[in-house]
Amino acid sequence: MSSIEEKDKEFIWHPFTQMQEWVAQPQMVIEAAEGIKLIDDQGNSYYDGVSSLWVNLHGHRHPVIDQAIIEQLGKVAHTTMLGLVNVPAAQLAEELMAVVPQGLKKLFYSDDGSTAVEIGIKMAFQYWQLKGKPKKQKFITLANAYHGDTVGTVSVGGIDLFHRIFSALLFETIQAPAPCCYHCKLSSGAKLCGMACSKEVEKILEEGHEEIAAIIVEPLVQAAAGMLTQPPGYLKRLREITKKYNVLLLVDEVATGFGRTGKMFACDHEEVSPDFMMVAKGITGGYLPLAATFMTDEIYNTFLGDYAQQRTFYHGHSYTGNPLCCAAGLANLKIFRDENVLENLQGKIEAARNKLAGFTLKHVGDIRQRGLIIGIELVENPQEKIPFPWEMAVGAKVCKKAREHGLIIRPIGSVVVFMPPLASTITEIEHMLDIIYLSIKEVTEDEQLQYGA
Numbered sequence: 001m002s003s004i005e006e007k008d009k010e011f012i013w014h015p016f017t018q019m020q021e022w023v024a025q026p027q028m029v030i031e032a033a034e035g036i037k038l039i040d041d042q043g044n045s046y047y048d049g050v051s052s053l054w055v056n057l058h059g060h061r062h063p064v065i066d067q068a069i070i071e072q073l074g075k076v077a078h079t080t081m082l083g084l085v086n087v088p089a090a091q092l093a094e095e096l097m098a099v100v101p102q103g104l105k106k107l108f109y110s111d112d113g114s115t116a117v118e119i120g121i122k123m124a125f126q127y128w129q130l131k132g133k134p135k136k137q138k139f140i141t142l143a144n145a146y147h148g149d150t151v152g153t154v155s156v157g158g159i160d161l162f163h164r165i166f167s168a169l170l171f172e173t174i175q176a177p178a179p180c181c182y183h184c185k186l187s188s189g190a191k192l193c194g195m196a197c198s199k200e201v202e203k204i205l206e207e208g209h210e211e212i213a214a215i216i217v218e219p220l221v222q223a224a225a226g227m228l229t230q231p232p233g234y235l236k237r238l239r240e241i242t243k244k245y246n247v248l249l250l251v252d253e254v255a256t257g258f259g260r261t262g263k264m265f266a267c268d269h270e271e272v273s274p275d276f277m278m279v280a281k282g283i284t285g286g287y288l289p290l291a292a293t294f295m296t297d298e299i300y301n302t303f304l305g306d307y308a309q310q311r312t313f314y315h316g317h318s319y320t321g322n323p324l325c326c327a328a329g330l331a332n333l334k335i336f337r338d339e340n341v342l343e344n345l346q347g348k349i350e351a352a353r354n355k356l357a358g359f360t361l362k363h364v365g366d367i368r369q370r371g372l373i374i375g376i377e378l379v380e381n382p383q384e385k386i387p388f389p390w391e392m393a394v395g396a397k398v399c400k401k402a403r404e405h406g407l408i409i410r411p412i413g414s415v416v417v418f419m420p421p422l423a424s425t426i427t428e429i430e431h432m433l434d435i436i437y438l439s440i441k442e443v444t445e446d447e448q449l450q451y452g453a
């Protein structure tokens with residue numbers, strides 16, 4: 001074991017990790033990166049198949065982002081936004097406004113997806129208090145939702161494994177079914193169902209709208225739930241019914257934003273302009289922690305007044321609008337423009353779709369793709385949709401195998417997640433998918449499956 005690995009195991013508690021398992025197993029130390037590859041301390045390189053947790057867009061060490069950060073370092077690395085303006089934060093805000101859905105006019109900076117969502121929740125709550133509708137306090141959430149790990153965002157989350165233990169700490173929400181055709185319990189004929197999932201939301205709104213502040217949703221794909229893709233038109237329908245019942249729509253684009261789904265934002269697929277939109281992850285091209293919560297003029301203007309009227313939004317973090325992060329954000333948008341990222345993506349998405357069509361393996365139950373968000377659900381029995389027992393850790397085994405073949409990916413339960421950097425070429429995408437195919441085949445067909453990772 002290297003001395004770095006020793007230090008890690010002695011001092012660090014890793015996210016979402018059972019540390020007993022972590023310290024018992026050999027771990028990979030990443031020392032460097034180049035393009036879409038990560039390089040370990042032995043000099044081995046691996047495809048970054050989950051874009052370093054869904055954040056990296058243009059590859060590592062992109063010269064334009066590197067240079068933007070270096071230049072900003074020569075000016076100022078950090079200063080507060082409390083009482084001061086900083087140059088890249090103002091410039092980035094203007095550029096972002098030009099690409100977000102047209103009804104969004106202002107933004108509030110923060111540092112990560114969880115804080116961006118937390119801000120949306122608090123603003124939506126305060127908005128109704130200020131509008132003289134203090135009874136509108138409840139949030140509709142989706143089953144299996146994931147919006148972050150702070151107490152507020154866990155409250156609007158719905159992943160039992162992560163969130164159950166904290167239930168006594170959380171505020172109550174109204175949970176609607178997760179819209180995913182493969183797992184649908186509302187209907188058996190996906191195309192004939194008339195989107196029963198959206199009707200469930202409408203029923204809740206019809207009955208309770210006077211006490212409902214907002215609905216919060218991950219658009220098109222519930223990512224951390226296992227890449228659960230929503231039927232086309234679902235988001236648009238949510239926009240229609242939230243308008244009808246005077247309820248705010250909060251769209252969490254933390255995972256889907258910045259090209260991931262094939263358009264700049266998932267909202268663009270359905271021409272939806274929400275009341276709030278939260279972004280993080282890809283906003284800096286995957287370099288530095290930055291997030292933003294966007295809102296309409298109606299929301300912003302409602303908070304105008306004096307301090308005594310309680311119209312101020314009392315919230316902010318030390319690193320809000322950090323200049324280095326905003327400089328990286330500006331470089332990210334420049335790359336989108338200069339390198340025609342969105343146009344070039346279409347062929348890559350198609351190439352992935354064609355490759356995935358050949359994944360006719362015995363234990364592949366469902367393949368879900370939206371742009372370069374891909375989830376391959378492995379099941380014990382595809383005919384009956386019987387899942388593999390959790391203890392079998394099939395997803396983890398496939399990912400371990402993929403690593404032996406030079407690809408880093410992470411599972412969500414039995415769903416193999418593939419989220420390559422947008423900069424990956426078609427050849428690289430096909431190569432990574434070949435590795436995933438081979439790894440699934442080896443683990444689920446060629447080897448004797450045992451319990452435990």
Ligand code: PMP
Pocket residue numbers: 112113114115117146147148149218223224252253254255280281
């Ligand atoms: N919302 C969604 C949809 C996410 O996928 C995530 C993170 N995976 C978050 C919020 C939380 O973001 P962060 O980890 O940056 O706090």
